Amino acid sequence: MKLKLFAAILAGKTVFWLSRLRGNKGTSLPGLVARKFYGDSLRVLAAQVRKEIIVVSGTNGKTTTCNMIVGMLMDAGYDTIANREGANMITGVTTSFILSADMGGNIDCDYAVLEVDEASMPKVLAEVTPSVVVLTNFFRDQLDRYWELDKIIRVIRDALSTLKRATLVLNADDPLVSQFSDNKLLPSVFYGLGKHQRCIKTNSQTREAKFCPYCGEQLIYDYFHYGQLGKYRCPNCYFERPDPFVEVLETVTTKKGMECRLIYDNKDVLLNIRARGLYNVYNAMAALSVGLRLGVDVDIVLESLGKYRTVTGRMESYVYHDKPAFLILVKNPTGFNEAIATLAAAEGAKDVFIAINDNEADGLDISWLWDVDFELLGEESSSYLCFICSGQRGEEIALRLKYAGIPPGKITIDRNIKTAIGNALSGRAGSTYLFTTYTALWPVHKIIKRLATEEIADDQCLSSVSGLAESVRRPR
Amino acid sequence: MINVCHLYPDLLNLYGDRGNIIAVKRRCQWRGIPVSVLEVSLNDDVDFMEQDFVFIGGGSDREQNLIAADLLKRKKELIKAIENGLVILAICGGYQLLGKYYLAGDGEKIPGLGIMDFYTRSGDKRLVGNVAVEIDIEGFKLKAAGFENHSGQTYLGNCKPLGKVLAGNGNNGKDGLEGARYKNVFCSYLHGPLLPKNARLTDYLINLAIKRRCMNIALDPLEADIEDQACLAMLGRLGFGKITN
Numbered sequence: 001m002k003l004k005l006f007a008a009i010l011a012g013k014t015v016f017w018l019s020r021l022r023g024n025k026g027t028s029l030p031g032l033v034a035r036k037f038y039g040d041s042l043r044v045l046a047a048q049v050r051k052e053i054i055v056v057s058g059t060n061g062k063t064t065t066c067n068m069i070v071g072m073l074m075d076a077g078y079d080t081i082a083n084r085e086g087a088n089m090i091t092g093v094t095t096s097f098i099l100s101a102d103m104g105g106n107i108d109c110d111y112a113v114l115e116v117d118e119a120s121m122p123k124v125l126a127e128v129t130p131s132v133v134v135l136t137n138f139f140r141d142q143l144d145r146y147w148e149l150d151k152i153i154r155v156i157r158d159a160l161s162t163l164k165r166a167t168l169v170l171n172a173d174d175p176l177v178s179q180f181s182d183n184k185l186l187p188s189v190f191y192g193l194g195k196h197q198r199c200i201k202t203n204s205q206t207r208e209a210k211f212c213p214y215c216g217e218q219l220i221y222d223y224f225h226y227g228q229l230g231k232y233r234c235p236n237c238y239f240e241r242p243d244p245f246v247e248v249l250e251t252v253t254t255k256k257g258m259e260c261r262l263i264y265d266n267k268d269v270l271l272n273i274r275a276r277g278l279y280n281v282y283n284a285m286a287a288l289s290v291g292l293r294l295g296v297d298v299d300i301v302l303e304s305l306g307k308y309r310t311v312t313g314r315m316e317s318y319v320y321h322d323k324p325a326f327l328i329l330v331k332n333p334t335g336f337n338e339a340i341a342t343l344a345a346a347e348g349a350k351d352v353f354i355a356i357n358d359n360e361a362d363g364l365d366i367s368w369l370w371d372v373d374f375e376l377l378g379e380e381s382s383s384y385l386c387f388i389c390s391g392q393r394g395e396e397i398a399l400r401l402k403y404a405g406i407p408p409g410k411i412t413i414d415r416n417i418k419t420a421i422g423n424a425l426s427g428r429a430g431s432t433y434l435f436t437t438y439t440a441l442w443p444v445h446k447i448i449k450r451l452a453t454e455e456i457a458d459d460q461c462l463s464s465v466s467g468l469a470e471s472v473r474r475p476r
Numbered sequence: 477m478i479n480v481c482h483l484y485p486d487l488l489n490l491y492g493d494r495g496n497i498i499a500v501k502r503r504c505q506w507r508g509i510p511v512s513v514l515e516v517s518l519n520d521d522v523d524f525m526e527q528d529f530v531f532i533g534g535g536s537d538r539e540q541n542l543i544a545a546d547l548l549k550r551k552k553e554l555i556k557a558i559e560n561g562l563v564i565l566a567i568c569g570g571y572q573l574l575g576k577y578y579l580a581g582d583g584e585k586i587p588g589l590g591i592m593d594f595y596t597r598s599g600d601k602r603l604v605g606n607v608a609v610e611i612d613i614e615g616f617k618l619k620a621a622g623f624e625n626h627s628g629q630t631y632l633g634n635c636k637p638l639g640k641v642l643a644g645n646g647n648n649g650k651d652g653l654e655g656a657r658y659k660n661v662f663c664s665y666l667h668g669p670l671l672p673k674n675a676r677l678t679d680y681l682i683n684l685a686i687k688r689r690c691m692n693i694a695l696d697p698l699e700a701d702i703e704d705q706a707c708l709a710m711l712g713r714l715g716f717g718k719i720t721n
């Protein structure tokens with residue numbers, strides 16, 4: 001076994017360095033190769049984690065929540081392993097352990113914080129035994145990649161039923177998540193957002209969870225936050241939003257992010273986060289709940305969350321000849337809408353670049369572009385000097401913009417990503433915004449890094465953008 | 477004034493289906509024709525005779541069943557309007573509902589409205605991917621592009637198809653047919669959404685709606701540069717270089 005593990009680690013690390021040399025991020029290939037050499041690599045390495053393993057799954061906010069948890073554990077002085085952004089299938093999880101192991105096959109860490117794709121939960125939980133499982137929310141994602149929500153939920157249920165001991169950290173506001181507390185073996189801790197200033201009474205955007213998971217009756221909502229998140233109850237049976245252990249009651253948007261009044265365990269504290277959007281309040285609450293469950297000092301938790309910064313690819317700032325440029329990854333309507341809201345709120349004239357690809361990782365189906373509210377840009381089209389559309393589906397995004405009310409004269413289609421970015425950066429507006437889907441991000445990244453200087457911005461936080469997903473459910 | 481009616485947007489809105497509404501709305505507005513859009517949900521009042529263009533999209537099983545029940549109550553009225561020439565676009569699940577029945581995987585036969593002569597059976601493999609179709613518009617052959625994602629396989633009885641499959645699966649992946657047409661009812665599996673990048677089809681539907689109102693106005697031609705580019709980009713990828721023959 002030792003020898004096989006050695007071979008697996010050697011092969012995995014070699015593949016990682018080779019792919020790094022070629023400019024790739026090398027996030028799942030090392031794990032894949034290592035598993036070919038030794039199928040039990042992950043099982044054996046994960047078993048060496050000294051304290052606990054935390055798994056985070058759900059549709060949105062996995063990456064941000066994981067990063068927040070890792071941040072607080074490191075601040076509390078613990079050695080922590082985590083998988084890289086996006087590498088959240090079993091190969092990616094394996095990669096993180098392979099890269100952390102020494103050549104003798106030893107792992108030296110207190111905690112492991114793992115972001116796990118919903119569909120990969122059964123495989124990962126078969127090899128890794130977490131003591132905390134966080135479920136953030138369930139929204140529709142591109143369905144040529146994901147299955148029907150009902151099916152995902154069933155799969156996660158089955159995966160969790162194999163655990164003997166673990167705490168579930170659940171979003172109280174999402175009926176699709178809170179229903180998991182019916183697991184008799186595993187205790188649940190809830191976090192949620194209370195009634196605040198901006199709650200909405202009706203929500204036509206709610207596409208899922210209109211129905212009680214137990215009796216099928218249509219749920220009644222007192223208020224919504226967004227999507228199906230809110231205060232709900234079933235008129236027919238006992239199912240309702242559970243009382244959260246961690247609850248944010250008020251939120252105030254500040255220059256650098258948000259200030260939240262947070263109640264936990266009957267204590268009233270102030271939580272600052274350097275990001276905007278309710279999504280990030282949820283991510284912070286999930287992370288805080290995990291911190292409390294692990295017994296991390298609450299002051300360390302709050303301080304750590306207060307300084308949490310966004311990660312690469314979310315919203316990066318650049319400067320091109322004194323002109324600011326922002327690069328934002330978009331993968332689904334909710335995330336794109338958030339990004340557009342940011343764009344619309346920014347002052348001055350803007351040039352815009354959008355690259356849409358339709359490879360497997362982007363989603364083969366790009367119909368979701370029609371669910372994005374580009375009309376917001378069309379209504380204020382004088383603030384935008386040009387829209388340069390690129391990527392494999394540049395024509396489709398150009399079409400979408402035309403039908404959103406943007407004058408066709410402002411729309412250009414340029415399949416050549418290099419000239420397209422060059423023209424967007426050198427446009428006449430005061431700033432440039434670049435949006436790209438997943439597989440277009442890295443080519444765009446390479447080009448922009450060559451043309452512009454990267455800036456570590458202070459209050460440009462938009463960590464929610466790429467982590468969000470709300471798009472489509474499967475028709476029959 | 478064109479009255480557009482969007483059926484069950486709160487329950488059926490998959491794959492950017494609302495793009496079809498946007499397309500009709502914009503192409504009327506650009507010609508100076510005012511448009512009103514009525515969103516209708518379960519139990520809402522609607523007089524189909526008053527409508528000019530009705531759109532119904534697709535959903536997953538649970539929504540489909542609720543909607544079938546709601547539509548059944550409106551069946552008589554709907555048939556009357558259809559016979560009167562009401563223009564309807566039904567996509568995916570909405571398409572299936574207009575047929576005789578849906579045969580589920582467990583053998584259960586879920587009745588449809590029976591307005592058109594076709595049935596759908598659940599298939600073991602999802603039909604997913606980009607599609608090119610040739611649609612016959614009054615003798616004029618038009619190539620359209622879209623994206624399909626359905627597990628139901630539809631078989632037409634005494635009913636015309638919307639078009640012939642050039643690439644992709646269409647109704648069932650076997651007989652080379654896509655969609656269905658009866659009077660001014662157009663059914664299709666194509667998302668994409670269907671209308672925006674197939675602007676000639678959109679204009680045809682608008683024309684039919686206007687004709688039914690006996691408004692003898694010819695539609696002003698509109699440039700469709702970006703529309704055609706978007707359609708051609710996909711047609712080209714699937715091996716077809718021209719929109720019309």
Ligand SMILES: [Zn+2]
Pocket residue numbers: 212213214215216217234235236237238239
């Ligand atoms: Zn109930």
